[in-house]
Amino acid sequence: MINLKEIFQPLAAMLLAPLLFGIINRVKAFFAGRRGQPLLQSYYDLWKLLNKGAVYSTTTSWVFRASPVVCLAAVVIVACIIPLGARNVISFSGDFVLAVYLLGLMRFFMVIAALDTGSSFEGMGASREVQFSMLAEPALFIGLAVLARLTSSLSLAQAFSSVTPQVWASHCATLLLVAAAFVIILLAENARIPVDDPNTHLELTMIHEVMVLDNSGPDFAFIMYAAAIKLWLFSVLLVRVLLPVGSMPGWASVLVSITAVLLIAVLVGIVESCMARLRLIKVPHLLFSAAALAILALVFAFRD
Amino acid sequence: MWTDIIMVLLTLTNMVALGTSRIRACIRIVAFQGVSLGLLPLLTHPFAPDLLIFAILNTLLKGVVFPVILVRTLRQLNVWKEEDPYVDYGLSLLAGPFVLALSWWISSRLPLPAAISSSMLIPVALFTLFVGFFLIVSRKKALFQVLGYLVLENGIYAFGVAVAFQQPLLIELGILLDVFVGVFVMGIAMFHISRQFDHIDTDRLSSLRS
Numbered sequence: 451m452i453n454l455k456e457i458f459q460p461l462a463a464m465l466l467a468p469l470l471f472g473i474i475n476r477v478k479a480f481f482a483g484r485r486g487q488p489l490l491q492s493y494y495d496l497w498k499l500l501n502k503g504a505v506y507s508t509t510t511s512w513v514f515r516a517s518p519v520v521c522l523a524a525v526v527i528v529a530c531i532i533p534l535g536a537r538n539v540i541s542f543s544g545d546f547v548l549a550v551y552l553l554g555l556m557r558f559f560m561v562i563a564a565l566d567t568g569s570s571f572e573g574m575g576a577s578r579e580v581q582f583s584m585l586a587e588p589a590l591f592i593g594l595a596v597l598a599r600l601t602s603s604l605s606l607a608q609a610f611s612s613v614t615p616q617v618w619a620s621h622c623a624t625l626l627l628v629a630a631a632f633v634i635i636l637l638a639e640n641a642r643i644p645v646d647d648p649n650t651h652l653e654l655t656m657i658h659e660v661m662v663l664d665n666s667g668p669d670f671a672f673i674m675y676a677a678a679i680k681l682w683l684f685s686v687l688l689v690r691v692l693l694p695v696g697s698m699p700g701w702a703s704v705l706v707s708i709t710a711v712l713l714i715a716v717l718v719g720i721v722e723s724c725m726a727r728l729r730l731i732k733v734p735h736l737l738f739s740a741a742a743l744a745i746l747a748l749v750f751a752f753r754d
Numbered sequence: 755m756w757t758d759i760i761m762v763l764l765t766l767t768n769m770v771a772l773g774t775s776r777i778r779a780c781i782r783i784v785a786f787q788g789v790s791l792g793l794l795p796l797l798t799h800p801f802a803p804d805l806l807i808f809a810i811l812n813t814l815l816k817g818v819v820f821p822v823i824l825v826r827t828l829r830q831l832n833v834w835k836e837e838d839p840y841v842d843y844g845l846s847l848l849a850g851p852f853v854l855a856l857s858w859w860i861s862s863r864l865p866l867p868a869a870i871s872s873s874m875l876i877p878v879a880l881f882t883l884f885v886g887f888f889l890i891v892s893r894k895k896a897l898f899q900v901l902g903y904l905v906l907e908n909g910i911y912a913f914g915v916a917v918a919f920q921q922p923l924l925i926e927l928g929i930l931l932d933v934f935v936g937v938f939v940m941g942i943a944m945f946h947i948s949r950q951f952d953h954i955d956t957d958r959l960s961s962l963r964s
Contacts, residue, residue, distance in 0.1 A: 623762040738844040739773055745851035746765060749858060753873065 467682040468492035477719025499671035517563030518672035535704035564661035575660030585737035592744035611696030627747035634740035788816025882909030
């Protein structure tokens with residue numbers, strides 16, 4: 451028998467994730483003094499794309515067609531792992547390794563699909579994506595290892611529900627360092643502004659956007675949707691580190707987490723309005739600092 | 755609790771000092787480090803009037819006087835950034851946590867007099883010391899060497915606060931005076947070096963002027 455509270459969490463991710471893009475766009479519009487798109491614009495976009503047909507280049511193979519489906523499937527499974535509230539649908543000891551590697555699988559398929567098109571621009575984007583995620587992934591893993599160490603539990607649900615106000619009081623510094631590392635990873639992994647500008651369509655500076663230039667119709671909808679869910683999931687990770695919602699009763703924790711995730715979208719919007727994109731050469735430096743913060747947190751965590 | 759927060763601040767400022775290529779930002783962060791350290795003895799020791807005088811002097815010197823001297827030197831030299839140090843900034847940033855782990859290991863085997871107020875004090879003081887050394891050997895611009903020296907001094911100071919319970923005020927003031935004169939003289943020396951050689955890169959100082 452599937453528990454309603456468990457199944458609600460991936461459903462919330464799948465239903466509300468595109469809203470995050472809407473919120474980010476509205477915040478950016480507010481800062482620029484515009485009115486901006488409707489909040490639900492990304493839902494309309496997805497609907498429009500799903501109703502179109504896809505165009506495939508004759509140089510592509512099955513890899514290119516499989517990639518959007520694999521990406522979406524992988525990210526939906528991750529949505530079943532990363533818990534909003536107490537326990538998610540999939541939860542076992544060591545589940546965070548599966549979650550991170552599923553995200554890795556998603557990235558791998560994006561990259562080989564981009565290479566499959568044979569376009570040199572897409573190859574460039576793929577190479578950048580791989581280079582940056584190579585630096586971001588260890589930081590993410592180390593951050594999760596710190597959580598595992600602090601709460602001495604290997605499953606995400608258990609680790610996050612052990613982040614109580616008491617743990618915050620005694621390990622405030624460690625958790626803050628992990629949270630800071632996660633913020634940088636969130637921005638880098640989801641191709642947000644200090645790393646990549648989702649609005650520019652200038653191939654020479656893009657990372658994520660350039661890899662999906664050849665996708666159209668439902669394929670592109672799948673990729674956009676997968677990207678939205680990915681942003682949602684990284685925000686959930688950050689929220690669960692920052693807020694000790696684990697000690698709240700059942701539904702309250704879920705609702706508080708969802709509100710906090712939406713607030714994180716506002717935060718991302720503010721960051722995007724206030725900052726310029728970093729030069730590509732500087733991006734590894736930012737990711738190195740995320741890794742350094744995570745390792746510092748690990749050292750602090752092993753102290754006691 | 756407060757000591758721990760200052761120690762974390764110290765660690766973070768060390769990391770920033772390791773990772774920044776802008777000399778002015780580095781001066782500011784070292785000044786901030788000095789100020790937060792200046793408050794440390796007030797938290798770890800029972801209150802005494804001479805302690806307060808010392809803390810105020812320390813904060814003024816490290817937070818106001820040194821940055822002013824160094825920024826003035828910076829203006830005279832017109833050198834704002836270090837482009838290629840011996841050790842790249844990303845690599846220095848990654849080296850930081852490992853050095854911290856190393857100093858933790860060292861401090862765990864160091865025989866110390868009992869009763870140190872926080873378990874983080876000694877390792878972080880050692881870490882600050884090592885970061886100071888690292889800045890001195892890994893950067894080329896002479897201003898970074900001065901900053902490394904200041905970070906080193908901060909580390910020694912933190913170590914002193916942790917270990918020596920009640921150093922006489924006179925000795926502490928003597929050390930402060932030494933550091934002050936050191937920074938002052940180094941500022942003047944750098945000005946003369948740059949006037950003579952048109953640069954302050956220490957790696958090029960060993961070659962004769964052509």
